Amino acid sequence: MLTDLKIKSLKPKEKPYKVLDGDRLYLQIMATGKKFWRMRYKLKGKDSFFTIGEYPMVSLYHARRERDKAAAQIAIGLDPNIEKKADEMRQKREDSSTFYAVSEQFFLKKKDDLSDNYAKQFEVIMEKDVYPAIGDMPISRITAPYLLKILESIESRGAPTIAILARLFISQVFRYAGARLMVEADPTIFLAGVIKRPKVRHNPPLEKPQLVEFFEKLSLYKGFPTTLIAIKIMAHTFIRTKELRFLKWSYIEGDAIILPADIMKMSTKHVVPLSPAVIELINELRKYNGGHELMFPNARDSSRPMSNTTINRVIERLGYQGDFSGHGFRSTASTMLNEMGYREDIIERQLSHMERKGQRRAYNHAEYMPERRKMMQDWSDFLVGVGVIC
Template sequence: MPLTDAKIRTTKPADKPQKLADGGGLYLEVRPTGAKLWRYRYRIAGKENVFAIGDYPNIGLSDARELHRKARGLVEQGIHPSHNRQAERLANNAANANTFEAVAREWMAKKSAGWTPYYLRQVENFLSGDVFPYVGKLPIRSVTAAHLLEIIRRIEGRGAETVALLVRQWSSAIFRYAVATLRADSDPAAALKGAIHRPKVEHRKPLSREQIAEFATALDEYGGYRTTVIALRLMLLTFVRTVELRKAEWSEFDLDRAEWRIPAERMKMREPHIVPLSRQAVELLRELHTHTGGRGLLFPNYRNPKECMTATTLNRALERMGFNGKDSIGFSAHGFRATASTILNEMGYQSDVIERQLAHAERNKVRTSYNQAEYMKDRRTMMQEWADMVENMMKPKEGGEQCQD
């Protein structure tokens, strides 16, 4: 006769263990200590075995019958329920060890060798701030598209659409890595492609020829550090990326040969870059050498000389000069690149020469090598002609007006 809850509750311990059968090999063992334990007796290959289902009342009668039903299904397949439970426990332990954060950090460690320090910090900071607090401790197999959608919508809600797009891309890369290492079955982030509206790209505003003349006047009247003035002039003459100038070291320069060689690890495209230096740039660098030549960096931080000039220094200077900030033309330090590119293209210089000097990516690797060798003479000529033209723009005309040609 099958067991009832009342029968189980009212059965008292005896001197010897008691077995209360429920049918199909399931029974409740009542021990002299008062413990009540669910057991399932079964046979595989003619050998009798006992599977410990659990204890009462933690597992009630209905739950015990459901677990018994599942165990009988395994026995019919020739699988010992205890072996199956052990395998599930190991799988769960592995899943708990392979949390989203653990796999993400492993992915970062694998990929970081090919990243710039800035990009690595960007990935770490946004994942740590926006993703790990919500799904970092979950087994990666249990993280769903719904989890990720909530995260990226939260980021989008604070107005950081670009960050939301990056987080989705990085999450997708993490899941693809997990799939490749057999710790996930699919990439749920892939389903979210298109869920975030990509913001319209605001291109860096360039200076017009007239504004270059205005910039020269504002720079002459700027009351800040002379090294900041030199940095801004060099940005205009060399049109390198701001980080390339801020972190420049004197060991990279050969002023006698009028050449600056930027190492690959500091370049966005991870390839070394040569900047031919105009006469005007060399003059500025020789002056700068009297200020910072005894140090490794061209532009050390005044508060911490071992570090370089901060990323905001140049833009704050432009803000004080009226070129950046509220009610301005919105010109940032990175805009010197757009300024040179726009005017040089207008002047008819070969686009390949301009693009090579801007250190933009060249997808054809054979062509990249060809450009580096073929265009160097043209780049030297262009850089000097650019500096001469800028110098002419910045000279005051008779009567105090400035040249605008």
């Protein structure tokens, strides 16, 4: 049996020679002085040898472990030389499949199906929080503890919502990798619920005096005329911010806007009756943006809609940060229209809050239009009548 002391004492000779360790393992000392661990074996009647590695990079202890591993492979008919090459190929493939590389593959494949905002969130969170921690790691070696550390780090800076999004994005990358046999499981499943989701704080509706005060402040605001028109149209029609941003001139049909299913939250076409006051606002808007496809194009790139934060930034500058948002026009209209005596199902239909039960949902899609037109006219008259919008 060899020892480290004995191995170190072995000197090169004119020709290579072998020193046995035991159980087919031997050390071959070359004329150059290099020492290689090798193992003799017979498989399918053929004698061969398996090179384990060079001493001292491969220690005596590890040489014996590799000898035992190879012996187990030979016992079931596997050739250790072939298995070693396969391991090297797997390792090479694994090293090229870093989390960053797989994530970029996923993003490029899915980017066209993602909204601009979602794509931006993915890129920012990955670049800031995820890639620095695990970007260079082979994705197959990443386990739940690595990911937990990332999520807890994000949460510790007071951003639990970002941590939840990070877990979602990481999970999407792992599921993409799993479908391509790069990993066997998604480790994020062990982290479900580890970050406590913050309670959603819904902005309360404005009461009549507050609504008057809001638009008094807006009348004094020195911003882009198109943004002010956008806010006024939202107040009249109480459509969602996304629906407003993606409005096209082609959606206007007479005295209504026909919103296509692809921009609607419930993926169903929606009709928004227009009062004369709204039509007047739209005609004013044509002076600024009539030559574009979008009614509210981005100031830097007219082929894209205005930013999803534009409306809320103006509202914040008016002094309503955290207390009101563009979405708040919907709850304000809903509350006041209920007080004005309109039935809840008509209001809900105009808000495009779809029924979940199939039969009633189909029924509501076709009904209430005369009542909805009258309600929208009364709402506009109310806003104009109280001096909110001129």
